[in-house]
Amino acid sequence: MTEKIKVAVSGACGKMGQAVIKAVLAEDDMVLVSAIDVANTGNDIGEIVENRPCGVLIEESLEKALTEKHIDAVVDFTNPELVFRHTKLILEKGSRPVVGTTGLRANELEELKNLSQQKGLGCLIAPNFAVGAVLMMMFAQKAAKYFGNAEIIELHHNGKKDAPSGTAIKTAELMTMQRDKFGEDNCPEIETLKGSRGGVTESNIHIHSVRIPGFIAHQEVICGSLGQALTIRHDSFDRISFMPGVILSIRYVMTHNDFIYGLDNIL
Numbered sequence: 001m002t003e004k005i006k007v008a009v010s011g012a013c014g015k016m017g018q019a020v021i022k023a024v025l026a027e028d029d030m031v032l033v034s035a036i037d038v039a040n041t042g043n044d045i046g047e048i049v050e051n052r053p054c055g056v057l058i059e060e061s062l063e064k065a066l067t068e069k070h071i072d073a074v075v076d077f078t079n080p081e082l083v084f085r086h087t088k089l090i091l092e093k094g095s096r097p098v099v100g101t102t103g104l105r106a107n108e109l110e111e112l113k114n115l116s117q118q119k120g121l122g123c124l125i126a127p128n129f130a131v132g133a134v135l136m137m138m139f140a141q142k143a144a145k146y147f148g149n150a151e152i153i154e155l156h157h158n159g160k161k162d163a164p165s166g167t168a169i170k171t172a173e174l175m176t177m178q179r180d181k182f183g184e185d186n187c188p189e190i191e192t193l194k195g196s197r198g199g200v201t202e203s204n205i206h207i208h209s210v211r212i213p214g215f216i217a218h219q220e221v222i223c224g225s226l227g228q229a230l231t232i233r234h235d236s237f238d239r240i241s242f243m244p245g246v247i248l249s250i251r252y253v254m255t256h257n258d259f260i261y262g263l264d265n266i267l
């Protein structure tokens, strides 16, 4: 019998962390060996997530868990202030990161890529694990070849710390691979209310971030050209939508020693 993948979840008590715990517990080829969070330490994570114990107590320190236990892969859904330090630590300790936390900057991604290559350890970072969202990004990239105007509206719950979303940034990056500049025929603009036109990428894609309680993760890409507009929209109504992508990524990092940014690269 092949050995089960020993998985740790960092940010285990969070909205995404709890969904990941449930998903990992349901997989036959995985075993949950650690649940890390600064909340509810000492409690059984199974009690919190499924109202029944699973034998894994919540521990506070990722570093301690990585030092004391054999952990094959760590799934991180914490927050933008921690994600770079956590991912670096996971690689330094010889484990494989699967990172959903958003907010990593380009220079940090570069450093993590170098570290993962240097260590020869698989590392997968995805701003969006929902397959539908990945397809939305791919379709937007395709559309960018034919549409010279593009704006992105991303909508999330009001507990989201970073703006714009990692998905919006990644979408704009993919679209910019098809065209250097968007909206070249726009007239010169005057913002009478600062920020009205949203954040602007170097390629002149405007990104607008909406934060409303109750929303999960939603995005609309509006592409325009002469006499027509194409709107590509994706909605995550439930955090379960991200789980097949997370599970696929855990298996991926165990069998590949490369650095991946974006789920599109492994679909």
Ligand SMILES: NC(=O)c1ccc[n+]([C@@H]2O[C@H](COP(=O)([O-])OP(=O)(O)OC[C@H]3O[C@@H](n4cnc5c(N)ncnc54)[C@H](O)[C@@H]3O)[C@@H](O)[C@H]2O)c1
Residues within 6 Å of the ligand: 010, 011, 012, 013, 014, 015, 016, 017, 036, 037, 038, 039, 060, 062, 077, 078, 079, 080, 082, 099, 100, 101, 102, 103, 126, 127, 128, 129, 130, 159, 160, 161, 217, 242
């Ligand atoms: N990639 C994706 O598909 C995707 C989908 C949804 C959300 N996200 C991102 O995932 C991240 C988490 O989102 P969320 O809604 O679950 O947030 P959340 O606030 O519900 O959960 C974060 C958890 O991290 C814990 N935490 C704080 N400090 C910690 C530490 N030092 N060590 C371990 N845990 C710690 C918190 O106590 C909390 O339980 C955000 O960056 C969000 O944007 C990504």
